[in-house]
Amino acid sequence: xxxxxxxxxxxxxxxxxxxxxxxxxxxxxxxxxxxxxxxxxxxxxxxxxxxxxxxxxxxxxxxxxxxxxxxxxxxxxxxxxxxxxxxxxxxxxxxxxxxxxxxxxxxxxxxxxxxxxxxxxxxxxxxxxxxxxxxxxxxxxxxxxxxxxxxxxxxxxxxxxxxxxxxxxxxxxxxxxxxxxxxxxxxxxxxxxxxxxxxxxxxxxxxxxxxxxxxxxxxxxxxxxxxxxxxxxxxxxxxxxxxxxxxxxxxxxxxxxxxxxxxxxxxxxxxx
Amino acid sequence: xxxxxxxxxxxxxxxxxxxxxxxxxxxxxxxxxxxxxxxxxxxxxxxxxxxxxxxxxxxxxxxxxxxxxxxxxxxxxxxxxxxxxxxxxxxxxxxxxxxxxxxxxxxxxxxxxxxxxxxxxxxxxxxxxxxxxxxxxxxxxxxxxxxxxxxxxxxxxxxxxxxxxxxxxxxxxxxxxxxxxxxxxxxxxxxxxxxxxxxxxxxxxxxxxxxxxxxxxxxxxxxxxxxxxxxxxxxxxxxxxxxxxxxxxxxxxxxxxxxxxxxxxxxxxxxx
Amino acid sequence: xxxxxxxxxxxxxxxxxxxxxxxxxxxxxxxxxxxxxxxxxxxxxxxxxxxxxxxxxxxxxxxxxxxxxxxxxxxxxxxxxxxxxxxxxxxxxxxxxxxxxxxxxxxxxxxxxxxxxxxxxxxxxxxxxxxxxxxxxxxxxxxxxxxxxxxxxxxxxxxxxxxxxxxxxxxxxxxxxxxxxxxxxxxxxxxxxxxxxxxxxxxxxxxxxxxxxxxxxxxxxxxxxxxxxxxxxxxxxxxxxxxxxxxxxxxxxxxxxxxxxxxxxxxxxxxx
Numbered sequence: 001x002x003x004x005x006x007x008x009x010x011x012x013x014x015x016x017x018x019x020x021x022x023x024x025x026x027x028x029x030x031x032x033x034x035x036x037x038x039x040x041x042x043x044x045x046x047x048x049x050x051x052x053x054x055x056x057x058x059x060x061x062x063x064x065x066x067x068x069x070x071x072x073x074x075x076x077x078x079x080x081x082x083x084x085x086x087x088x089x090x091x092x093x094x095x096x097x098x099x100x101x102x103x104x105x106x107x108x109x110x111x112x113x114x115x116x117x118x119x120x121x122x123x124x125x126x127x128x129x130x131x132x133x134x135x136x137x138x139x140x141x142x143x144x145x146x147x148x149x150x151x152x153x154x155x156x157x158x159x160x161x162x163x164x165x166x167x168x169x170x171x172x173x174x175x176x177x178x179x180x181x182x183x184x185x186x187x188x189x190x191x192x193x194x195x196x197x198x199x200x201x202x203x204x205x206x207x208x209x210x211x212x213x214x215x216x217x218x219x220x221x222x223x224x225x226x227x228x229x230x231x232x233x234x235x236x237x238x239x240x241x242x243x244x245x246x247x248x249x250x251x252x253x254x255x256x257x258x259x260x261x262x263x264x265x266x267x268x269x270x271x272x
Numbered sequence: 273x274x275x276x277x278x279x280x281x282x283x284x285x286x287x288x289x290x291x292x293x294x295x296x297x298x299x300x301x302x303x304x305x306x307x308x309x310x311x312x313x314x315x316x317x318x319x320x321x322x323x324x325x326x327x328x329x330x331x332x333x334x335x336x337x338x339x340x341x342x343x344x345x346x347x348x349x350x351x352x353x354x355x356x357x358x359x360x361x362x363x364x365x366x367x368x369x370x371x372x373x374x375x376x377x378x379x380x381x382x383x384x385x386x387x388x389x390x391x392x393x394x395x396x397x398x399x400x401x402x403x404x405x406x407x408x409x410x411x412x413x414x415x416x417x418x419x420x421x422x423x424x425x426x427x428x429x430x431x432x433x434x435x436x437x438x439x440x441x442x443x444x445x446x447x448x449x450x451x452x453x454x455x456x457x458x459x460x461x462x463x464x465x466x467x468x469x470x471x472x473x474x475x476x477x478x479x480x481x482x483x484x485x486x487x488x489x490x491x492x493x494x495x496x497x498x499x500x501x502x503x504x505x506x507x508x509x510x511x512x513x514x515x516x517x518x519x520x521x522x523x524x525x526x527x528x529x530x531x532x533x534x535x536x537x538x539x540x541x542x543x544x
Numbered sequence: 545x546x547x548x549x550x551x552x553x554x555x556x557x558x559x560x561x562x563x564x565x566x567x568x569x570x571x572x573x574x575x576x577x578x579x580x581x582x583x584x585x586x587x588x589x590x591x592x593x594x595x596x597x598x599x600x601x602x603x604x605x606x607x608x609x610x611x612x613x614x615x616x617x618x619x620x621x622x623x624x625x626x627x628x629x630x631x632x633x634x635x636x637x638x639x640x641x642x643x644x645x646x647x648x649x650x651x652x653x654x655x656x657x658x659x660x661x662x663x664x665x666x667x668x669x670x671x672x673x674x675x676x677x678x679x680x681x682x683x684x685x686x687x688x689x690x691x692x693x694x695x696x697x698x699x700x701x702x703x704x705x706x707x708x709x710x711x712x713x714x715x716x717x718x719x720x721x722x723x724x725x726x727x728x729x730x731x732x733x734x735x736x737x738x739x740x741x742x743x744x745x746x747x748x749x750x751x752x753x754x755x756x757x758x759x760x761x762x763x764x765x766x767x768x769x770x771x772x773x774x775x776x777x778x779x780x781x782x783x784x785x786x787x788x789x790x791x792x793x794x795x796x797x798x799x800x801x802x803x804x805x806x807x808x809x810x811x812x813x814x815x816x
Contacts, residue, residue, distance in 0.1 A: 022294040022566040023313050029739035034788050040679050041567050044609045047640035065316045096319035135312050195301035237785045241509045243528025244306050245521040249789040256787025294566040295585050337588045368591035407584050467573035513781045515800025516578050517793040
């Protein structure tokens, strides 16, 4: 039950090690706190193994790479050794060879629990190269009711090949391992006009995975529903004159106030 | 018409490559989304040429320099080669030799479409050295009704010497090439109590330049009016107990909701 | 009087040089502006001496270390030479050897006016090693009414050993030099669910120290009360549906609007 997944995050208070970009890092930290976890950020190679050790899981986000690639690998190997869940967010994969190759290499070197990106980024990784336009999904790649069957088949195949769960975010979210796919219809299109809602989801998802070991697919799906539902609830609090900056606050606030029951009732998904 | 400049940003959805500081980067991303553009941040030398290539223009902001100087130069040369507009924001020029010299060198090595800074920073660049106090303009440098004629003459001369448009922000904004100067009286003094309204303007201005090629001076002036007018509109939504943190949100929200007509009516400027 | 401490910040407009983490840096900048100061961020070794020279004081925060350690040392030595106040925020000391040793080394090499951290971080520094869980204080370390006497004795001893003021934040804040301890009961527990309220306090405290030279202990205590009281005032403005993201804005807004008289009346402290 999704209710239990969220309740366990609140009870467990998971520590999340984030190696993430400097663009959206503050919102990632606040949403992890909002859902009941505790964030720590470190991309310094001298300390990442120790930081990962005191945490329960690792969130790797390649939004701004800088000197962090060796630290990502080192922290990831340590997390694997400790049996901690690892999430990778392939921000902008396809926009540069460095991004695409970094993620493909991390997928080869590490046991990754979830790859959480937009559908264009996931397609880039499946093909090994790509044409993503910046950090937003390409309209041509969008998962729609019309191409849903083939999209579900695609994410299952990718999940099988890479031996990971894939969480492809968009108007319709797909969260899938090789055999089962959650098709999720929470959220609002206006969330795409805020920087970092995807990054936030990856951070929060890591907290859900830590608190729900052995139940990774449902944990990833329930985190996705939590984010989407927070987007719906947050929108209801939009006042006259408000736009994307206030909407960002309302969404994190909605995560902060969300109860397990509210999630259970508001989650809109089917399993394929 | 300023209305057309904003409308074209909304229609065009320009991708902006930002090499910018880690202090205000989140707000820069959100304001670019608010005006209708899409931001991508990268200062990694291995990928900046590719990132600039998928984008339509480049915003270079020296607020925190780190290892990014060679990346700024490399991205800038590529943007020039592709005919993309380049904006430089000389944050804190004058506060250190490194900042002053970095900007002067970029101005020498690159074709820069707009230098967008506060008046103290611009004066520092004109003199080749400076005494800026931190990142805020010196009161003694302020453009006022009393020194307006000489200030207009100064920015025209600087624009001519550097073969660029200069957008000097303050209580009165001056946006000028060698021959024409927009004197803009939008905005509120309380905007100076928020970190990064200048950085936000530079990011948004790059989006305006991309969507209005061949019309750079009007694009830069209309972006300046958009920011100032958003400051006026945002202030009207200030509630009891609110201060600079909420004001920041209201301003970005006002950009998000601004229509071309609203800009056309609210823009306060004269041409000299 | 605490009233005078805040009023002097507003009159003086102190420039604060911050070498701080990229997670909470935007909020640190905005809270420094809110209290009447002006922030500049630089961790680039080539310029930190010049930046520190144009500023009135230095705030060193080790939340994300990167390449900044040599810059911290260089800026700190220059600040010492100039007689500027120096604040150190030992974020996550105990979570890695690098963090613990970096702070201990800075304390050995520099004259530090205030160490401002949570009680677990301070205990780690006193012992020379630690077991902090991430960046939040350990429940077992919390200062309570039951252990208040020994906690006060502990911070006085640490302050004496390190020849610094210590400001240990928590449900009860202790701000002490070797002889006098302010025991402060402002604030709300929900502040711990926002990332960076501690970092904000360290930045604001540096502004208070600059504007109140020769009165460091009272300056540090009044900054601590200002932050806690802002947490109380900000909470009153929480609307239906709001959570930690909006609370962050309300707190900075409350600092922005706080008067010296409001601080004087709202400060809850005793001296031991």
